[in-house]
Amino acid sequence: QSALTQPPSASASPGQSVTISCTGTSRDVGGYNYVSWYQQHPGKAPKLIIYEVSKRPSGVPDRFSGSKSGNTASLTVSGLQAEDEADYFCSSYAVSNNLVFGAGTKVTVL
């Protein structure tokens, strides 16, 4: 059982937006601004798309945005494209130098 709770699936049509939630506790998501999001295509290593709640690494389109309120973080993908169909995982730094992940959300582009 993963430490962070994500919906198993989400979907939207091309051009629309999809938002994925990631719920933890005050010992992880709520206690630190160290939430990250990763995109993973089948058979590939995860790719970092958001770190420190809302920052984007160089090269990641600004269609990807992150936010946090209390113990819940969110990832929004705007202007959905076919190549955005993938699994998305959140992670958070947690107390005592630990790291926890969510179980992942499969995003389908309809």
Place this chain on the structure above:
Amino acid sequence: QVQLQQWGAGLLKPSETLSLTCAVYGGSFSGHYWSWIRQPPGKGLEWIAEINHSGRTHYNPSLKSRVSISIDTSKNQFSLNLRSVTAADTAVYFCARGGSTPMVFTYWGQGTLVTVSS
């Protein structure tokens, strides 16, 4: 360009020890933490442990009793040992480089599928 290349045995029997090594090419080796992360087939990610060039380590509490991580700065490599494996340890294991933000991974190895079966 930073590249992580990993290797190790892909098939183990229950109670054996999993051993994986990750070699780092390019970039700074001493300025980062280096982690192991695993992903059971069709499931989510699980962070296992990290180590820096000084040998300072942090472990996932749920695996700490069976895990050891080590580093060889002369070869720019780091390794993972997981003792007493069971079928529940079957997963793709990734090595990854931490960044300036704690436990954020920009560079990943290609992944190694480790299957535990009698």
